Amino acid sequence: MTQSLPFTIPLAAELAAVALGAVQGALFAGAFTERRIDALGAVLVGVGLALGGSVLRDLLLGEAPVVIRGQWYVLVAVVAAFLGMSLQRLFARLDRIILPLDALTIGLFGAIGTSKALSLxxxxVPAVVVGAIAAVGGSMLRDLMLNLPVALLHVGSLYAVAAAAGAAFLVSLVAVGVTVPDAAIAGVALTTATRLLAV
Amino acid sequence: MTQSLPFTIPLAAELAAVALGAVQGALFAGAFTERRIDALGAVLVGVGLALGGSVLRDLLLGEAPVVIRGQWYVLVAVVAAFLGMSLQRLFARLDRIILPLDALTIGLFGAIGTSKALSLxxxxVPAVVVGAIAAVGGSMLRDLMLNLPVALLHVGSLYAVAAAAGAAFLVSLVAVGVTVPDAAIAGVALTTATRLLAV
Amino acid sequence: MTQSLPFTIPLAAELAAVALGAVQGALFAGAFTERRIDALGAVLVGVGLALGGSVLRDLLLGEAPVVIRGQWYVLVAVVAAFLGMSLQRLFARLDRIILPLDALTIGLFGAIGTSKALSLxxxxVPAVVVGAIAAVGGSMLRDLMLNLPVALLHVGSLYAVAAAAGAAFLVSLVAVGVTVPDAAIAGVALTTATRLLAV
Structure with missing residues (x-):
């Protein structure tokens, strides 16, 4: 649509978010031993978490999903999900890793989603909505795949609050003249911190 | 795609449907006291109900979702959802308000969805499908967010029947020469009445 | 996007997949007598299964869903779903029919999805993902509509494995110079056989 974007999302930032999401999703799924998720299932959940928010974001923006059109996203997600699955054996208490990873993943996807919406x-106000949905979309898909109650409303609403606060902060900073990369870093920090403190 | 639409959906009609859907969704969610949905959760459900059917409609039509591209939809949805949440304290028996609101919301979203499909x-036949899905899509999202069994199939199928009947009536009237606004009003009336009588 | 497609999906192949999916979905839903799915509900599930994977595929590809833009898909799905519902009375043991139909439906949707992705x-790698999601998307929608645990992860992951194996086989054959129609037939055969043997 817009041909002269004022900025574009760096590929490295998107791939980092995809990789972290895939590791976290695979770890999370693998921790459900009582539900008999096998190794492949854990990888699938990791890939779903890594790509789900991004696909939802692009659909809301009326764009062709970049994770399908591009070459690297799926590859990175699959490799990272295998890595996450393997990590399970290394760590005795997964909670300590899953939570910070979850917080950082939400922060990154939220800032990327909000920035992309602004760039289009x-x-x-809808840019904040897109950012918040991009942030939590992957986790919602993870919960749907695992047949868990969708965490969004039941873990207190702090998931959504953290995502929306970071997105709104980013939009406000851009409105007062901060560059998008700087505003995005501030948005990631706010969302991640809110999510971590909310526990 | 089509540049010379024979008609367009009036913004006021879409915003009215969004507002009614948000009020109804927030009331509905707030009535689930035993599930510990907090105030913010009720607002989120309201916004989801208000915007969900519309997003699904635009995705099926291959269009960028208007509620994201436009400025007003999200604002109206958020304000109306807060209003719905506040109304809970005013009314002793919410059932009497939720049901008619539900019926009218389904009717409006169905008629708007069908009209937009025809305009594209x-x-x-697929226009009826788009209208029916636009009508019930928001309610399905509400039920998913609340982890309820999706009402579509279990409340008898009358939800879907009401939505499809109104959409089919609208398409038939347009086919015999009735103008779209008049046909849309007839479609809203048929869907709303069917839903109300079905209880 | 691409204006000079090297090949297009034959309408007959898509309609065959839609018809088989609708029959299978209606049979499957009708077999849930204890859940009180009525006849109309069974038809809706059939239509959802028949069209769901196709819509998901087109959304992932950033294309307007062909089942809405075209005339025949919905009609074929509705007629076939009614047929499937009627067939229930003819067959004493539905399992023997549902399983092969399920396997063949997955195979067809997977091959069509992968081919369409390649043609765009x-x-x-993402083409394999699109094919696998197109293959299992309808079944996932069926399970969501019936409030069943999504089969993808819990029936072993063999659903997803069968779908991805066929898609990957198709892509590999095309890469070494096999024509798409021939590769698609091989992909359908591999997915269907894997799914059947997996029971």
Whole structure:
């Protein structure tokens, strides 16, 4: 649509979010031993978490999903999900890793989603919505795949609050003249911190 | 795609449907006291119900979701959802309000979805499908968010019947020469009445 | 996007997949007598199974869903779902029919999805993902509509394995110079056989 974007999302940032999401999803799924998720199932959940929020974001923005059109996203997600599955044996208490990874993944996807919405000239308020949905979309898909109650509403609403706060902060900073990369870093920090403190 | 639409959906009609859906969703979610949905959760459900059917409609039609591209939809949904949440304290028996609101919301979203499909030159039969899905999509999202069994199939199928009947009536009227606004009003009336009588 | 497609999916192949999916979905839903799915509910599940994977595929590819833009898909799905519902009375043991139908439906949707992704110049790895999701998307929608645990992860992951194996086989054959129709037939055969042997 917009041909002269004022900025584009760096590929490295997107791939980092995909990789962290895949590791976290595979770890999370693997921790459900009582549900008999096998190794492949854990990998699938990791890939779903890594790519789900991104696909949802692009659909909301009316764009062809970049994770399908591009070459690297799926590869990175699959490799990272295998890595996450293997890590399970190394760590005795997964909670300590899953939570910070979850917080950082939400922060990254939220900031990327909000920035992409702004770059497509989406107005401020819906841009926050896109960022928040991009942030939590992967986790919602993970919960659907595992047949868990969707965490969004039941873990207190702090998931959504953390995501929306970071997205709104990013939009506000851009509105007062901060560059998008700087505003995005501030948004990631706010969302990650809110999520971590919320426990 | 089609540049010379024979008609467009009036913004006021879409915003009215969004507002009613948000009020109804927040009321509905707030009535689940035993599930410990907090105030913010009720607002999120309201917004989800208000925007979900519309997003699904635009995705099926291959269009960028209007609720994201436009400025007003999200704002109206959030304000109306807060209003719905506040109304809970005013009314002793919410059932009497939720049901008619539900019926009217389904009717409006169905008629808007069907009209938009026709305006994009979707053939008659799939236009009815788009209208029916637009009508019930928000309620399905509400049920998913609340972890309820999706009402579509279990409340008898009358939800879907009401939505499809109104959409089919609208398409038939347009086929015999009735203008779209008049046909849409007839479609809203049929869907709303069917849903109300079905209880 | 790509204007000079090297090949297009034959309409007959898509309609065959839609018809088989609708029959299988309606049979499957009708077999849930204890859940009080009525006749109309069974038809809706059949239509959902028949069209769901196809819609998901087109959304992932950033294309307007063909089942909405075209005339025949919905009609074929509805008629076939009614047929499937009627067949229930003819067969004493539905399992013997549902399973092979399920396997063949997955195979067809997977091969069509993978071929369409390749025709839009999607890279090889995401093309396999699109094919696998197209294959299992309808069944996932069926399970969501029936409030069943999503079969993807719990029936062993063999559903997903069968779908991805066929898609990967198709992509590999095309890469070494086999024509798409021939590769698609091989992909259908591999997915169907894997799914059947996996029981």
């Amino acid at each position: 000239e989406v107005p401020a | 030159e979707v053939p008659a | 110049e999607v890279p090889a």
